[in-house]
Amino acid sequence: MRRVALPIILILFGFVLGAQQARAESWPSAPIRLINPLAAGSAPDILCRLIAEQLGRALGQQVIVDNRPGAANILATQAAARAAPDGQTLFFATSLALAVNPHTFKTLPYDPEKDFLPIGMIGRAPFFVVVNSSISANSLGEVIELDKAKPNQLAVATDGPKNSSGMLAAWLNKRAGIELLQVPYPSMAQGVQDVIAGRVQLAVLAGPIARPLIEQGRVRPLAVSSLQRLTVYPQVSTIAERLPGFEFIGWFILAAPMGTPPNIVDRLNRELDLILKQPELAARFAELGIYNDGADTPEGTRNFVRAQRSLWGEVVRTIGLAPE
Numbered sequence: 534m535r536r537v538a539l540p541i542i543l544i545l546f547g548f549v550l551g552a553q554q555a556r557a558e559s560w561p562s563a564p565i566r567l568i569n570p571l572a573a574g575s576a577p578d579i580l581c582r583l584i585a586e587q588l589g590r591a592l593g594q595q596v597i598v599d600n601r602p603g604a605a606n607i608l609a610t611q612a613a614a615r616a617a618p619d620g621q622t623l624f625f626a627t628s629l630a631l632a633v634n635p636h637t638f639k640t641l642p643y644d645p646e647k648d649f650l651p652i653g654m655i656g657r658a659p660f661f662v663v664v665n666s667s668i669s670a671n672s673l674g675e676v677i678e679l680d681k682a683k684p685n686q687l688a689v690a691t692d693g694p695k696n697s698s699g700m701l702a703a704w705l706n707k708r709a710g711i712e713l714l715q716v717p718y719p720s721m722a723q724g725v726q727d728v729i730a731g732r733v734q735l736a737v738l739a740g741p742i743a744r745p746l747i748e749q750g751r752v753r754p755l756a757v758s759s760l761q762r763l764t765v766y767p768q769v770s771t772i773a774e775r776l777p778g779f780e781f782i783g784w785f786i787l788a789a790p791m792g793t794p795p796n797i798v799d800r801l802n803r804e805l806d807l808i809l810k811q812p813e814l815a816a817r818f819a820e821l822g823i824y825n826d827g828a829d830t831p832e833g834t835r836n837f838v839r840a841q842r843s844l845w846g847e848v849v850r851t852i853g854l855a856p857e
C-alpha cells in the first residue's frame with residue numbers, strides 16, 4: 534500500500550505545484566485590489582494611490598485602491614489577511630496594523646506574523662516636535678531643561694494617549710525624565726490651532742501636518758523622531774541626538790496574504806523598488822513628509838517589521854499602556 538500511495542502523492546503534489554506555477558506565470562490576469570486601511574484623501578492615501586498608479590503601469594493591469602478605514606486599521610487588515618493568496622489582493626500595511634496593534638489590543642482577528650508576506654518597504658514617516666513661535670526654547674534640550682526647572686508648566690498637544698503622537702510624548706517624558714502635560718485632542722487640527730494661538734506650548738505632529746506649518750513659520754520645529762536628520766530639514770536635530778537610540782516613526786510597506794507565490798512577491802518587489810527610485814516620485818514623497826531608501830528585499834522588509842514590532846512592545850511597556 535505504501536509503495537502505491539507514495540507515487541500517487543508525488544503526482545498530486547506535482548499537479549499542485551504546476552497549478553501554482555501556471556497561476557503565477559499568468560499573473561496578473563485581472564485588476565489588482567490594494568487594500569488601504571486609511572481614509573481617502575489623507576496623506577498616506579495619496580502615497581498609496583501614487584504607488585498604485587505606477588505599479589499598475591509596470592504590471593499592465595489596473596491597481597484599484599480599496600479604502601477601508603476605521604477600528605485602528607483592524608477592519609482592513611483582517612480583510613487583507615483573509616484574501617486569496619493569488620497576487621490579486623495586496624495590502625498597504627501600516628506600522629499601526631503590523632507593529633503597534635499586537636501590543637495595544639489583547640486579541641486581534643489576524644496574526645501580523647503568520648498572515649502576511651512583506652513584499653517591500655514603501656516609506657517611513659517621522660514625527661516632529663514643534664513649539665509655538667513665542668517659546669524661548671530653540672532646541673529639544675532647552676525644552677527639557679525648562680521643564681526640569683519648572684515641572685508641569687509646559688503642555689503638548691497630541692491625538693490621544695493611545696495614538697502615535699500621544700505615545701511619542703509619553704515615551705519622551707520617560708526617556709528624558711520630564712513631565713510635559715499631554716493635552717489630547719479628538720482632531721489634531723484643533724490642537725494645531727491651540728499651539729499657534731499659544732494656549733498649548735508644544736505639539737507632536739506627523740510630517741504631512743507639520744511641513745506646511747513649518748514652512749509658513751506658524752510653528753518652529755525642535756526635533757524629528759527619525760534616527761537620522763531629514764535631507765529636507767537638515768537643520769532640525771533628531772530626538773536621538775539628545776536621547777540616543779530614540780526612534781519613533783510611522784511606516785508603510787507593501788504586503789500580500791501568506792501563501793502568495795514567491796515569484797509574484799519577487800516581481801512586485803522589483804517593480805516597487807524601480808518605482809521608488811524615480812526622482813520625481815521621491816520629491817513627491819518628501820512633500821508628503823515621507824522618506825525612503827528603496828524597497829529593500831522581502832526578507833529585509835520582514836526583518837524590519839519584526840524589529841519594529843519588538844520596539845513598539847518596549848515603548849508600550851515603558852509608558853505603561855494597558856492593552857484593550
